[in-house]
Each structure stands twice: as C-alpha cells, then as structure tokens.
Amino acid sequence: MARVFNFAAGPSALPESVLAECAAEMLDYHGCGMSVLEMSHRSSSYQQIFDDAEATLRRIANIPSNYRVLFLQGGATLQFAGIPMNLMVSGRAGYLVTGNFAAKAEREARKYGEVDVLATSEYTGFDRIPEVAGVGELAEATGYDYVYICQNNTIFGTQYHELPQTGEVPLVSDVSSCFLAEPIDVTRYGLVYAGAQKNAGCAGVTVVIVRDDLIENGPALPCCPTYLDYREQAEKGSMLNTPNTFGIYLCGKVYHWIEAAGGLAAMERMNREKSGLIYDYLDQSHLFHGHAQPASRSIANVTFRTGDERLDAAFVDGATQRGLVGVKGHRLVGGMRASVYNAVPIEGVRALVDYMAEFEDEHTK
Amino acid sequence: MARVFNFAAGPSALPESVLAECAAEMLDYHGCGMSVLEMSHRSSSYQQIFDDAEATLRRIANIPSNYRVLFLQGGATLQFAGIPMNLMVSGRAGYLVTGNFAAKAEREARKYGEVDVLATSEYTGFDRIPEVAGVGELAEATGYDYVYICQNNTIFGTQYHELPQTGEVPLVSDVSSCFLAEPIDVTRYGLVYAGAQKNAGCAGVTVVIVRDDLIENGPALPCCPTYLDYREQAEKGSMLNTPNTFGIYLCGKVYHWIEAAGGLAAMERMNREKSGLIYDYLDQSHLFHGHAQPASRSIANVTFRTGDERLDAAFVDGATQRGLVGVKGHRLVGGMRASVYNAVPIEGVRALVDYMAEFEDEHTK
Numbered sequence: 001m002a003r004v005f006n007f008a009a010g011p012s013a014l015p016e017s018v019l020a021e022c023a024a025e026m027l028d029y030h031g032c033g034m035s036v037l038e039m040s041h042r043s044s045s046y047q048q049i050f051d052d053a054e055a056t057l058r059r060i061a062n063i064p065s066n067y068r069v070l071f072l073q074g075g076a077t078l079q080f081a082g083i084p085m086n087l088m089v090s091g092r093a094g095y096l097v098t099g100n101f102a103a104k105a106e107r108e109a110r111k112y113g114e115v116d117v118l119a120t121s122e123y124t125g126f127d128r129i130p131e132v133a134g135v136g137e138l139a140e141a142t143g144y145d146y147v148y149i150c151q152n153n154t155i156f157g158t159q160y161h162e163l164p165q166t167g168e169v170p171l172v173s174d175v176s177s178c179f180l181a182e183p184i185d186v187t188r189y190g191l192v193y194a195g196a197q198k199n200a201g202c203a204g205v206t207v208v209i210v211r212d213d214l215i216e217n218g219p220a221l222p223c224c225p226t227y228l229d230y231r232e233q234a235e236k237g238s239m240l241n242t243p244n245t246f247g248i249y250l251c252g253k254v255y256h257w258i259e260a261a262g263g264l265a266a267m268e269r270m271n272r273e274k275s276g277l278i279y280d281y282l283d284q285s286h287l288f289h290g291h292a293q294p295a296s297r298s299i300a301n302v303t304f305r306t307g308d309e310r311l312d313a314a315f316v317d318g319a320t321q322r323g324l325v326g327v328k329g330h331r332l333v334g335g336m337r338a339s340v341y342n343a344v345p346i347e348g349v350r351a352l353v354d355y356m357a358e359f360e361d362e363h364t365k
Numbered sequence: 366m367a368r369v370f371n372f373a374a375g376p377s378a379l380p381e382s383v384l385a386e387c388a389a390e391m392l393d394y395h396g397c398g399m400s401v402l403e404m405s406h407r408s409s410s411y412q413q414i415f416d417d418a419e420a421t422l423r424r425i426a427n428i429p430s431n432y433r434v435l436f437l438q439g440g441a442t443l444q445f446a447g448i449p450m451n452l453m454v455s456g457r458a459g460y461l462v463t464g465n466f467a468a469k470a471e472r473e474a475r476k477y478g479e480v481d482v483l484a485t486s487e488y489t490g491f492d493r494i495p496e497v498a499g500v501g502e503l504a505e506a507t508g509y510d511y512v513y514i515c516q517n518n519t520i521f522g523t524q525y526h527e528l529p530q531t532g533e534v535p536l537v538s539d540v541s542s543c544f545l546a547e548p549i550d551v552t553r554y555g556l557v558y559a560g561a562q563k564n565a566g567c568a569g570v571t572v573v574i575v576r577d578d579l580i581e582n583g584p585a586l587p588c589c590p591t592y593l594d595y596r597e598q599a600e601k602g603s604m605l606n607t608p609n610t611f612g613i614y615l616c617g618k619v620y621h622w623i624e625a626a627g628g629l630a631a632m633e634r635m636n637r638e639k640s641g642l643i644y645d646y647l648d649q650s651h652l653f654h655g656h657a658q659p660a661s662r663s664i665a666n667v668t669f670r671t672g673d674e675r676l677d678a679a680f681v682d683g684a685t686q687r688g689l690v691g692v693k694g695h696r697l698v699g700g701m702r703a704s705v706y707n708a709v710p711i712e713g714v715r716a717l718v719d720y721m722a723e724f725e726d727e728h729t730k
Contacts, residue, residue: 004398008405011610019392019400026388027381033369033688035384037567037615040373040691073438073569074592077606081590108591197607202402204438204569204609223588225446226473227439241442242562244569244609245376250402323398326405 005348008326009154009301010177010198013343018253036249041242049245050238053252060259063186063209068234070208071248076101076176076195078228079206080108083172083191085224087145087214088113094135094144096164099126099153100332101174106148112221118147125333126156128293136167145220146170146190152178154198155330157303157337158296163188170214177300179207180258181342182268190214198300199267199342201251204244210234258342267342271299274340274349278302281353287311287360291333305335306363312336315359324352370713373691374519374666375542375563378708383618401614406607414610415603418617425624428551428574433599435573436613441466441541441560443593444571445473448537448556450589452510452579453478459500459509461529464491464518465697466539471513477586483512490698491521493658497529504534510585511535511555517543519563520695522668522702523661528553535579542665544572545623546707547633555579563665564632564707566616569609575599623707632707636664639705639714643667646718652676652725656698670700671728677701680724689717 006013029036032045039046054069063069072078083105084093091113095106097120109115118138119130139147147166152159154177163171170190179194186192191210197203208230215230226232226240233240258267279297282290282304291303306312312335316328329335340349371378394401397410404411419434428434437443448470449458456478460471462485474480483503484495504512512531517524519542528536535555544559551557556575562568573595580595591597591605598605623632644662647655647669656668671677677700681693694700705714 002398003393006399006403008403008408011402011404011406011607014400014403016392019402023388023391026391027384028368033367033690034371035379037376037384038371038373038379039376041376041568043373043691073440073609074443075438075606078439078590078592081592104591111587111590195607197610202611203406203607204612221588223476223586225443225476225590225593226469227443227446228590241440242376242560242568244438244612245562246567246611247569247609325398326408 002323004323004325005344005351006326007324007338007340007344007348007352009330009337009339010195011203012198012326012339012341014202015254015257015343018250018257021253022250037246039245041239041245046245049249049252053248053255056252056255056259057207060255060263061180061184061186066212067186067209068212068215070210070230070233071238071243072206072208072233073204073244075206076174076193077104079193079208080105081111082228082230083148084109084112085221085228086219086230087170087172087191089145089220090143092116092142092144093146093148094118094139094142095148096130096132097122098129098150098158099156101153102148102150105150105174109148116142126153126158127291128296129158129160132164136165136169139169140167144169146172148172150174152176152298152300154301154339155332157292157298157301159298159300161295170211178298180264180267181271181300183264196247196251198339201254202247205247205251268299270346271340271342274344274346275299275302277349277353278338278340281356285356285360287364288356291335300339300341302338302340303329303333303335305329309334311363318359319352319355322351322355324348324355327352367688369688369690370709370716371691372689372703372705372709372713372717374695374702374704375560376568377563377691377704377706379567380619380622380708383615383622386618387615402611404610406604406610411610414614414617418613418620421617421620421624422572425620425628426545426549426551431577432551432574433577433580435575435595435598436603436608437571437573437598438569438609440571441539441558442469444558444573445470446476447589447593447595448513449474449477450586450593451584451595452535452537452556454510454585455508457481457507457509458511458513459483459504459507460513461495461497461500462487463494463515463523464521466518467513467515470515470539474513481507491518491523492656493661494523494525501530501532501534505532509534511537513537515539517541517663517665519666519704520697522657522663522666524663524665526660535576543663545629545632546636546665548629561612561616563704566619567612570612570616633664635711636705636707639709639711640664640667642714642718643703643705646721650721650725652729653721656700665704665706667703667705668694668698668700670694674699676728683724684717684720687716687720689713689720692717
C-alpha cells in the first residue's frame with residue numbers, strides 16, 4: 001500500500017527520508033559492519049551519533065550553553081515524578097492545569113510536596129488557556145520552587161501562545177506536542193521537556209533541557225531514583241546506564257531533517273499554514289465545530305466535532321478509507337483530532353480539508 | 366563492509382534476519398501504509414504487535430499465568446529503585462553482591478529501606494558466585510521482603526548455576542545478560558527482570574516478570590513514581606503511557622527468532638558450545654587466563670586476559686582488524702570479554718578462538 005497520511009497524536013508521522021535512511025543503514029551503519037541497534041553505547045561510533053544528535057538539537061533549538069540536555073527514557077509520565085523529586089527544594093510548587101497531562105503531572109507532584117493549582121480550564125472542558133496574569137508575583141511571593149505548565153495540550157488542542165511570566169521562579173514546561181514545531185526561547189524556562197514521539201523523534205526518548213544551576217546540588221528529595229537524578233545524568237552525558245540508543249539515533253536524523261528544511265522558523269510557517277487550513281474551514285463550516293477557543297488554538301493538534309457521535313464515527317471511517325488515518329479524537333474529548341506535526345505534509349492536510357468539505361456537503365443537503 | 370562478529374556486552378549482536386525484517390518493514394508495516402515507528406500505541410495494529418510479543422515471550426519462557434509481564438523503559442538501573450519501592454513492604458531486604466550491578470542495586474535499595482548484604486565476592490575480585498547455603502533460613506527468620514541477586518554478572522563473567530533457596534521469601538533476580546540464553550523456571554522467582562539489549566531485543570526495553578500476588582496491593586512506598594507502579598502498569602498492559610513501541614516490536618521479532626531456532630533449550634546448547642570453545646581454549650592456554658572461577662563461569666560473557674596490559678590491547682586491536690569487535694573488557698576488570706549471546710554465531714566464536722591461538726603462538730615463541 002502507498003504511505004498513508006498519518007494524523008495520529010503520537011507516536012506519529014515521521015519524515016519518509018528519515019525512515020528510508022534507517023532502513024538503508026539497518027544492517028550496516030556507515031560501513032561499520034553492524035546496525036546502530038547492535039552498537040555498544042560506550043563505543044566511539046555510537047558516541048559520535050549521540051554527540052551529533054545533541055549538537056544538532058542545540059543548533060536548531062538555540063539552546064544556551066548553561067542548559068544541559070538529557071536524553072532519558074520513560075516518557076513525560078516518569079518526569080511528572082522526576083521534576084518534583086529534583087526541583088522541590090522548599091517543597092512547594094504551582095501548577096497550571098490545562099488538560100489531562102497537566103492534571104496528571106499535578107497529581108503526581110502531590111506525592112512529593114505541596115502543590116497549588118494556580119489556574120485551571122477544567123470547568124470549560126479544557127477549551128482554552130486560562131488567564132495567567134499575576135502568576136509571577138504570586139509565585140515569587142509564595143516562594144514556589146517552580147511553576148509548571150503543559151504548553152500544548154494534545155488531547156484538547158490548546159496551546160499557550162504567550163508564556164506566563166514567573167519572575168525569579170523557574171518555569172517548567174511539558175512541550176511534548178509542540179517541541180520543535182516552532183522556535184523556542186529556552187532562556188524563558190528553568191526546565192523544558194518533551195516526549196519525542198510527536199515532532200521530535202520516536203517513542204522511548206524523552207528530552208529534558210534544564211538550566212544548570214537548578215541541578216547543581218542534586219535532587220531535592222532523597223527518594224529520587226538515581227536514574228532520575230538530573231545532575232548525575234548530566235554528569236554522565238545521559239549514559240548513567242544504557243540509553244535508548246536507536247531512539248536517539250532516530251531523533252538525530254529528525255533534527256537534521258528539520259535543519260535542512262529551514263529550522264524551527266520554517267516548521268512554524270508550515271505548521272501555521274497546515275493548522276490554518278483546517279481552522280479556516282472550521283470557522284465557516286456549518287457541520288464541524290472546533291473544540292478549542294480561537295485564541296488558544298494549537299498549531300499542532302486540531303480538535304473538532306460535528307456534535308453527532310454517529311456522524312463523527314462515519315467521518316473517521318471515511319477518512320481512514322481515504323488513507324487519512326489517526327483522526328479519531330481522544331476519548332476524553334470525543335470527535336476528531338488532526339495532529340499536523342512537522343512530518344505531516346500539507347498535501348495530507350489539503351486532502352483532509354477536501355474530505356471535510358465533501359462530507360459536509362453530503363451530510364447537510 | 367561485510368557484517369562483523371560482534372562480541373559487545375550490550376547493546377549487542379542481533380539476528381541478521383530480524384534486522385532485515387525491520388529494514389523491509391521500515392516504511393510500510395504489512396501494507397498498513399506506515400512504519401511501526403509512526404503507529405499510535407493505542408491503534409489495533411500496534412496492539413497486535415504488542416500482544417504477539419508478549420504471547421511469544423510467554424511461550425518461549427514458559428511464563429505461568431499468575432505472572433505479569435511488563436515492558437518498561439529506563440533499563441535495569443531504574444528497576445534498582447522500582448523493586449524496593451514496590452516490594453519493600455516491611456522495609457528490609459537481603460542482597461547478594463556478585464558484581465558491579467548487584468552492588469549498584471544494593472546501594473540504591475538503601476534509599477528505601479534496610480538492606481543486608483548476605484554474601485559478596487568482592488574480596489576475590491568478583492571472580493565467583495559466593496556460597497549461598499543457608500540464605501533461605503536466614504531470609505525467612507529475618508522476614509525479608511525479598512532476596513536479590515544479579516544472576517549473570519556481565520562485567521566479571523560469572524553466573525549462578527544454581528539459584529539460592531529462599532523459602533517463602535521471594536527471590537528477585539536481574540537476569541539482564543542471561544535472559545533467554547537458557548531455559549528459565551519463572552516459578553522460582555517472585556520477580557525476574559532484564560534489560561533487553563543482550564539476548565532479548567534492544568536497548569530501551571526492560572522486561573519485568575512479577576508474580577501477581579506481590580503487586581496486588583500496589584507499591585510498598587508512597588514515593589514510588591506512578592510510572593514504576595507495577596500494579597498500575599500491569600493493569601494498563603504496560604501502556605500507562607507511550608511505551609517504547611519500536612523496541613517492543615523488535616523484541617517480539619527476537620522472540621520469534623528464538624522460537625523458530627528451537628527455543629531456550631536450543632539457545633542453551635548453542636551458548637554452552639560457544640562459551641565452551643573459549644573456556645576449553647583458556648584451560649589449556651599458557652598466555653590467556655580466565656577471570657571467573659570455573660564453577661561460576663557465565664555461558665554469556667567470557668572474561669580473560671594475558672596479564673600484560675599491552676598484550677591485551679594488542680589482542681583487542683588485532684581482533685578488531687579481523688572483524689571480531691567488542692572484545693575489550695570492562696574497565697573494572699580489564700583484559701578481554703567475549704559476549705557470546707544468542708545472536709553471535711558459532712563461526713564468530715571459532716574465528717575468535719583461532720585468533721587467540723594465532724596470537725598466543727606469535728607471542729609465546
């Protein structure tokens with residue numbers, strides 16, 4: 001079968017050229033006589049692959065030298081614990097709850113210290129990013145160890161378009177579904193992290209970027225597993241133990257693909273164009289309605305529905321038959337979701353919008 | 366270049382047919398129009414891959430139905446913390462220290478409870494498995510939550526050929542470097558786990574097999590990250606969050622390869638033959654000496670040296686030039702190490718032994 005257009009929320013579409021390179025190198029990487037999958041993580045061949053991945057990420061995301069880059073395992077979920085265990089020095093943090101993953105992070109943090117929910121959009125079905133003015137003053141006055149946000153809410157299709165000002169208090173952000181989708185100013189964060197399986201590689205790799213002064217004293221809590229000790233992992237170059245060697249290799253290829261395509265500014269242009277095509281259609285549609293409030297719309301995940309579950313199901317089925325896969329919405333919000341990550345080509349988005357028009361035409365006669 | 370013979374300790378050699386299948390399926394898995402790397406972990410296509418991997422593992426390792434199989438991330442190192450956090454109900458465990466990884470596990474466990482070292486072979490350079498008679502009586506009398514061993518010591522080349530009797534106290538075993546190298550009686554353990562990057566797949570996947578009664582009440586310690594909550598992971602079928610989807614897919618292929626090759630009994634025969642070729646050579650050599658005491662020799666990792674560091678280095682260089690790579694010993698023990706995991710063909714081992722003979726001839730004239 002021809003390759004489909006894959007709108008899955010993650011794991012998700014990868015650049016075809018990256019996959020082709022992986023296939024070509026699978027039995028013999030660059031003439032070394034073995035697969036990357038077979039390489040010792042302590043070998044110089046593998047260290048080159050690793051160093052190149054980090055260096056490329058540092059270039060495209062413009063990561064300052066006082067930030068450490070860690071390539072870890074366990075997904076964002078493991079970092080929900082790792083962050084408080086490392087950073088909760090005074091035992092108190094503020095969380096902004098804008099969706100399922102922010103809520104999970106907040107609940108997990110309660111195991112390790114006192115947590116204040118500074119704002120939530122739960123009562124409007126997580127359809128927006130709440131007002132965050134004043135968070136910085138509050139955070140400084142309370143003496144939080146950090147303020148936590150989930151920057152793009154994959155399930156609900158919302159995104160912070162402006163970061164909360166947190167003053168001297170470090171901002172910690174889960175950028176899993178918007179990482180490398182647009183330029184990032186790393187200096188705005190104390191710690192920023194992402195599961196790689198959206199725009200930035202594959203499942204099994206979690207990138208943590210952390211300002212070095214925040215980890216110089218080691219974990220705040222003695223119960224922190226050594227694996228999650230950010231200082232230790234930074235000192236060991238993410239090789240405290242065997243990392244996900246193949247995953248990091250693939251991430252490096254994705255970083256190179258982004259760089260060759262014009263970097264994060266080019267990614268943002270494309271992603272705005274792609275998501276814009278769907279939002280424009282939604283804004284004039286009489287059948288489909290967007291879930292996210294316009295000011296909070298994600299450029300990565302576009303959520304919408306007809307309001308009729310049977311019609312939604314029919315739309316998803318029809319899309320799948322046309323090779324437009326992965327558009328079923330998350331059970332928490334229902335309807336449809338089109339994730340238009342970096343590797344989803346605009347042709348796929350055009351085909352989806354064409355199908356939306358055709359479907360609307362057919363069902364509103 | 367032709368494929369080399371890879372004696373690395375992990376990540377390590379994989380069956381060429383497994384790699385060839387991964388390459389062939391890289392852009393389009395079984396006509397579904399996408400790579401496994403791009404599949405949603407919640408899709409039915411991926412669930413089939415996952416279920417097949419688990420079912421195949423259960424068949425080849427004869428895992429009883431009252432044991433849960435978890436596919437996690439973070440390597441053995443993360444489980445060094447996960448095990449006490451889940452199992453230390455009464456707060457006390459006994460550890461047998463037979464090498465670097467057992468010692469690391471023991472140190473990590475001290476963060477979470479009281480730990481007794483029941484035996485160690487540290488004072489003889491970890492060249493043997495210590496005497497363990499009486500451990501069961503002691504364990505029961507003390508009321509340990511578990512007794513912990515590292516069953517095959519990758520760095521030192523030793524292996525338990527008989528498991529300690531621990532009576533009613535669960536035996537917990539890190540089998541990372543001997544998992545699927547020989548038949549396993551899972552009923553002997555409360556929990557048995559392995560990083561997959563030796564005989565059982567690739568880096569980034571850790572398989573935990575745990576008796577269900579040990580996890581039915583959830584983690585012993587409230588500080589346990591949800592990611593490491595074995596009950597929660599078991600209930601969610603290892604999909605509490607996005608697992609290492611590609612890694613598990615590859616593991617499944619390795620399990621099928623083992624099954625097609627005759628299962629674990631066949632693996633053991635081959636591994637005994639391969640390691641035996643090197644041990645036989647060592648036993649008559651005047652230049653090379655084995656590190657492990659004969660009764661404790663590993664069938665997976667064969668450690669040896671000349672006693673002269675320059676000669677060792679010359680041997681490693683010469684081996685590499687002949688396409689026999691990864692034979693440098695770990696820095697903690699020096700010399701050489703040949704890991705003869707399942708996927709290392711006997712031709713490679715014969716070539717290594719031929720080279721040992723040639724090298725000895727040349728350097729003992």
